[in-house]
Amino acid sequence: MGDAPDAGMDAVQRRLMFEDECILVDESDNVVGHESKYNCHLWENILTGKMLHRAFSVFLFNTKYELLLQQRSATKVTFPLVWTNTCCSHPLYRDSELIAENHLGVRNAAQRKLLDELGIPAEDVPVDQFTPLGRMLYKAPSDGKWGEHELDYLLFIVRDVNVHPNPDEVAEAKYVNRDQLKELLQKADAGEVKLSPWFRLVVENFLFKWWDHVEKGTLNEVSEIGTIHKL
Secondary structure: OOOHHHOOOOHHHHHHHHHOEEEEEOOOOOEEEEEEHHHHHEHHHHOOOOOOEEEEEEEEEOOOOOEEEEEEOOOOOOOOOOEEOOEEEOOEOOHHHOOOHHHHHHHHHHHHHHHHHHOOOHHHOOHHHOEEEEEEEEEEEOOOOEEEEEEEEEEEEEOOOOOOOOOOOEEEEEEEOHHHHHHHHHHHHOOOOOEOHHHHHHHHHHHHHHHHHHHHOOHHHHOOOOOEEEO
16 A cells, blocks of 8 residues: 555656666765665655765757757656756666766766657767766755755767657757747746756756857866766
8 A cells, every 4th residue: 555656657657766776876976875766766765865866967959059958758757847958867876877987877878868768869979979067966856755866967968969759758859049048947937837956956057157168169178077066
C-alpha cells in the first residue's frame, strides 16, 4: 500500500526513476556514493541533506545564436510541463559518466541525454564541443513529494543540430533569441507559463552575460568551472 501514491506514474518514467543510479556528491563535488533517481528526488530524503547529486544543464545555441528550449513532458515526475533550457539531467553511476578528467563523464552524459530527449545524434554534438562554464548548487521543491538538490554543471555548445523530440520526455521544443526569452520570462512572472527553478537561476545569474560570449566565440574566457556557486 505504501507505493499507492506512485500508482499513476508513467511506465517510462517509473523505469528511469528506479533503474537510473545518480552520483551522490558532497558540496565540493567529491563522489560519496550513489542512489536511485527515485530516492534522490523524494523531498523527505532531500531534507536529510544526504541526497545531493551531480547534474548537468545543456544550453545549445544554433549558429544564429538562438537558444534551444524545451517544455518538459506532462508525464515527467518532477516539474512536468515547465519550460527550461535545452536538456537537464544527471550523469549516472557508470564508468563512462564518472570520468573526472576534463569533465568527460558529464559531457558523455549530456551527449547521451540529448539523444534520449531530443533525438539529437551524437555526431551532431561531439563531446569535445561542450564548454563547461560553471557549477551551481541549488535545492528546489517540485510539489509536496518531489524536489531537486543538485550540483549542476552548466554546459554550453554552439551547433546546428537535427531535433526530433521524444514525447516521453519533451512536450515541445523551440529556439528563442534574447528578446523572445525575455518575453517568456515576463509570461512566467505573470503566471502564464512555468519555468524550471534551475533555469531561472541560470537566467538571473549568468545567461545574458554569457550569451555575449556565445556570439563572440569567447566562451572559454568566461569559464568559472573551478567555482561552485551556491544559489
